[in-house]
Amino acid sequence: MSHNGQQPLPLIMMRELADNVATPLFLVDRDGVLVYYNEAAEVVLGLRYVEAGSLTAEEWSARWAAEDVNGRPLPAEARPLAVAMRERRPSHRPMILMDAKGARRTIEVTAFPLLARADELVGAVAIFWDSAGAV
């Protein structure tokens, strides 16, 4: 957020986009703090955003634990959002997500950084694809 509490415009506009698409979108700020996900993402994550609220990267990584496609735990730093933030590039991988209701979902995640200016990272977005549904 800015010094007065307003989110950067790319986050505002990405949230507005998220509210108007059926594609699951998950939005974090420059510190990796979860600031929003849309209704379509609520289905994948098994929890409404108003119930989850703002979560740090450690908190949301723990809330929705992940495994690789072979069932091995996926470290937080290997998740696409973390890669997009750290390396400032798009990142994609299939993974298994434990949703908030305990179901294991095979999903694909594409994340990309949001740069307000060439050298100014203001956040990142993850798009989920529920490739096989809940198991």
Added chain:
Amino acid sequence: MRARIWGCRGSLAAPGPDTVRAGGNTSCVELRTEAGDLIILDAGTGLRALGLHLAAEEPRRIHLLLSHLHLDHLEGLGFFGPLFDPKVEFHFWGPPSPVTSLKDRIARYLSPPLFPVNIADVPSDPIFHDVPSGEFEIGGARLLAAPVSHSGPTVGYRISENGRTLAYLPDHEPVRGGDLREMSPGWISGYDIARDADVLMHDSQYTEAEYPSRVGWGHSSIAHVVTYAQITGVKSLLLFHHDPLHDDDTLDLKLARAIELWGDGDGAPALAREGMQLELN
């Protein structure tokens, strides 16, 4: 700080007998700080008359702040006398682009074949600044420029001096089809620019009936601008950037609707008009 409006029409100049009360020139506002600085907001067609007005004064330094580079905010530039005066220290400020300098973007208009003179050749040899991310100063004024929701890179300006603040958001669609009242302030475009300003000059292009067919065009309805002003807590709202198809009678109806929506609180909306002067002291 004093402000004088030289143009408040949006999109396209609209001179003629039906627009004489509000004026037909596009966006241009002259600011004079108490420290004596000359700041100009946007270079619409109103800039030509401001240049004529400045001729006797012969200002030595001018800061021209561009909200964005759409033609209605730029097309007065080639007819602004001080730009061609080598004795003037001329500063341009504008929104950054990730790929093209401010000078090169302005040159797309101020160069042949669209204009006979290239910006690189004007005698004042201007200095070009991308607006910084945080606050900055021009003379005695503190400024904040922040990206706002419009079409293409666009910033709003917040100018403060001696505890008084003018917010300038001439082209702005704070939410695209949603309900501003359901949004927390931190998620509203331009909130930091307008918050608690003494005067807000804000896009008011459309009636409520027109807006649904123009969602995403980057402009506000009357209902938007009134709600936005109330959420941001401004003390005085000036309806700006009038649609070129709206004659004076239509603007009066829009103003009446804005006053109705505003309710009984202080600082009822007013209509920006060419020649209007504001004192922020």
